[in-house]
Amino acid sequence: MTEPVLQLNAVTHIHRRGSVEVTALRDVSLTVAPGELVAVMGPSGSGKSTLLNLAGGLDRPTSGEITVCGTALKSLSVSALARMRRRNIGYVFQDFNLLSGLTAAENVSLPRELDGDGAHQAHVDAEAALALVGLADAADRYPDALSGGEQQRVAIARALVGQRRLILADEPTGALDSATGEAVLTLLRERCQGEVAGVLVTHEPRYAAWADRVIFLRDGQVVDHTDTDRTDALLTVGPWPDDADMGA
Amino acid sequence: MSVRYGLLALLSQAPKYGYQLKSEFEQSTGATWTLNIGQVYSTLQRLERDGLVAENSPAGTDDDHRSYQLTEAGHTDLVAWFAAPVPRDVSPPRSELTIKVVLALLLPNVDFHTVIQTQRAATMRGLQALTKAKLERAGDLAWRVVVDSLIFNAQSEIQWLDHCEALVALAPTGLPSAGPPKEDHDD
Numbered sequence: 001m002t003e004p005v006l007q008l009n010a011v012t013h014i015h016r017r018g019s020v021e022v023t024a025l026r027d028v029s030l031t032v033a034p035g036e037l038v039a040v041m042g043p044s045g046s047g048k049s050t051l052l053n054l055a056g057g058l059d060r061p062t063s064g065e066i067t068v069c070g071t072a073l074k075s076l077s078v079s080a081l082a083r084m085r086r087r088n089i090g091y092v093f094q095d096f097n098l099l100s101g102l103t104a105a106e107n108v109s110l111p112r113e114l115d116g117d118g119a120h121q122a123h124v125d126a127e128a129a130l131a132l133v134g135l136a137d138a139a140d141r142y143p144d145a146l147s148g149g150e151q152q153r154v155a156i157a158r159a160l161v162g163q164r165r166l167i168l169a170d171e172p173t174g175a176l177d178s179a180t181g182e183a184v185l186t187l188l189r190e191r192c193q194g195e196v197a198g199v200l201v202t203h204e205p206r207y208a209a210w211a212d213r214v215i216f217l218r219d220g221q222v223v224d225h226t227d228t229d230r231t232d233a234l235l236t237v238g239p240w241p242d243d244a245d246m247g248a
Numbered sequence: 249m250s251v252r253y254g255l256l257a258l259l260s261q262a263p264k265y266g267y268q269l270k271s272e273f274e275q276s277t278g279a280t281w282t283l284n285i286g287q288v289y290s291t292l293q294r295l296e297r298d299g300l301v302a303e304n305s306p307a308g309t310d311d312d313h314r315s316y317q318l319t320e321a322g323h324t325d326l327v328a329w330f331a332a333p334v335p336r337d338v339s340p341p342r343s344e345l346t347i348k349v350v351l352a353l354l355l356p357n358v359d360f361h362t363v364i365q366t367q368r369a370a371t372m373r374g375l376q377a378l379t380k381a382k383l384e385r386a387g388d389l390a391w392r393v394v395v396d397s398l399i400f401n402a403q404s405e406i407q408w409l410d411h412c413e414a415l416v417a418l419a420p421t422g423l424p425s426a427g428p429p430k431e432d433h434d435d
Contacts, residue, residue, distance in 0.1 A: 043414065189383075205406040206399050209375035216365065224365050226373045 003070050005166050005197035006032040006055055011064035013050050013220075024050040025061070026220040032199060034165070037192040039200045039208035042217030048201045049170065051217070055199060056168045057085050069165055086111050089166045090159025092188075094174035096151040098143040098158075104130060105139035108158045115162075129157040133187055149180035156187055160196070167191065167198040173207055185210045251283065251291050256300060256318060256326045263304045263317035266292065278391030292316055300325055345405070349412055360416060368409050375402040 013025040025047045032038050040048050053059045054066055057073050066073045069088050076084055091097075098107045105126045112122035130139050133153040143151055152172060159167045169188060173181030181204075189210050192198040200211060208214050216224040254273050258264060264272070266288050273283050289311060295301040300322035304315040318326070345367065352363040382395040 043410065204403070205372060205375055206379070206403040209372065209379040209399070209402075211376075214369075214372050214376070216369065218361075218365075224369045226369050226376065 002034055004031045004067070005034050005036075005069060005195075006030070006199065007065075007067040008051075008055065009065045009067070011054060011061045011066060013047075013054060013059070014062045023220050025054070027064070028217075028220070028222055030215065030222070032166075032197045034195050034197055035193045036213065037189060037198045037200060037211045039202060039211035039214045040217060041202065041205070041208050041214060046217040047220040048217055050220075052168050052170055052199060052201055055166070056089050056091060057081050083115070086115050087162065088164055089168060090156075090161075090164045092152070092155050092159050092167060092169040092172045094171040096143070096148075096155045096175070098151055098154055100143050103140050103142055104135065104146065104154045104157075107143070107154055108161050111158065112162055117162075125161050126157070129161040130154070132160060132191070133157045147180070148176050149183055152176060152180075152184045153187060156184070156191065160191055165196050167196065169198060169200045169202075171202055172200070173202065173204065181207065251287065252295065253326065253329050255288070255291055255295065256322055256329075259301060259316060259318040260323065260326055263315045265313070265315050266311060269316075276390060278385075278388055278394045280391065280394045295322065349409075353416070361413065364409050364413055368406055371402050371405050371409075375399060375406070378402065 008028055008030040011025055011028045012023065014021050014023050016022070028047070028051065030038070030051075040051060042048050050059070054061050055068070057066075057068070057076075060074065068084065071084060073081060073084070098104075099110070102110065105123060108129050109119075109122035109126035112125055113119055117125075127136065127139055130136055133156050135150060135153050135157065138146060138150060138154070143154070146154065152175075155172075156167075159169075167188070172188065173184055176184060185207050188198060188200065200208070202208050213225055213227045215222055251273070254276070255269055258269055258272050258276070266285060269292075270283050270285055270288050273288075274281065292301060296303065296316070298321075300319055301316045302319050303309075304317040305313065348363060348367075349360075352358045352360045378395055378399050382392055382399065385391045
């Protein structure tokens, strides 16, 4: 069996708000296979962002285990975890989070350079990643000179650069109009194949529907899920109703 | 209604035969709707009766070789149709889903959240299938427009379900509590 890109095993996360303990996630288990795009839906406060933060190693769970590309995150030191994140995990945010003083190519190559890769190699990789998102000729432009949709494509290129295999996208279409949002989803969907997998948090049902699987969270628990290998929802539209009763 | 104006619109391009109208109509809707030829002929007969189309072939020609053209009145009717918005149905909602959700709120022995989630997951599966269908013919604009219409409908249904749950969460009285067992229950 192929090794999952992401695995959450009985993950519970409790944080404190003042003297109150809030259970953000309760006993959540989730496996994301290579090539899979999984969408997470739920009302605000249901634990979507917590799930994404834990999967990305930005926070550690109160209990349970998280494994990314075969490595248990809790086995890693702080610096090893940071390194693992840069190497394997890419983030895409609602507000793109590009550095305005750097060109598109520099934004994309930054994580590679931080990783100690040579500047030249980092730049070559950045250009390859930009080409994958259809922005090869925007490499030398600054974020200000790019549309929202283009900025998000740069952010996706940054999430993919190098050999990163897990893309975590938090409302990536939130700041985009409908058609541009769809173009970003098309790209995300295309990139989540082969060795790469993605987790998409969104409150837009029609974007979640691009995923292979949709997980529904409620009060920190997975209450339901769907997948697409069902035959109960095929597109069948019957003949038009007859106009017989429409005649004057 | 849609077939009627579909045929008028196609005839506004040039006179056409019944079979031609059938296949062009299906193409123009991204082949999401099939039209049977009997429906085409019966619609043409009504349009002819109403003076909106006229036969363009000698009397006595059989159905398959009969060609039709738009009349002046047909042209006026078509222009008026495009100029006017399609009326929205403003009658009280009578969909089965609306009624089910309202009744789930009312009956203490029905779990409201389960009803909502069962529907949400089912509609999401439908939305996933529609999205797949859309991507299979991504280059076909007519198809995308038709499928997107179904996608936006499904999306709004899910958003409405989310909204219903949020309303219940905010309601001061909350959900009705479990009532006494029904009297007609004999165990």
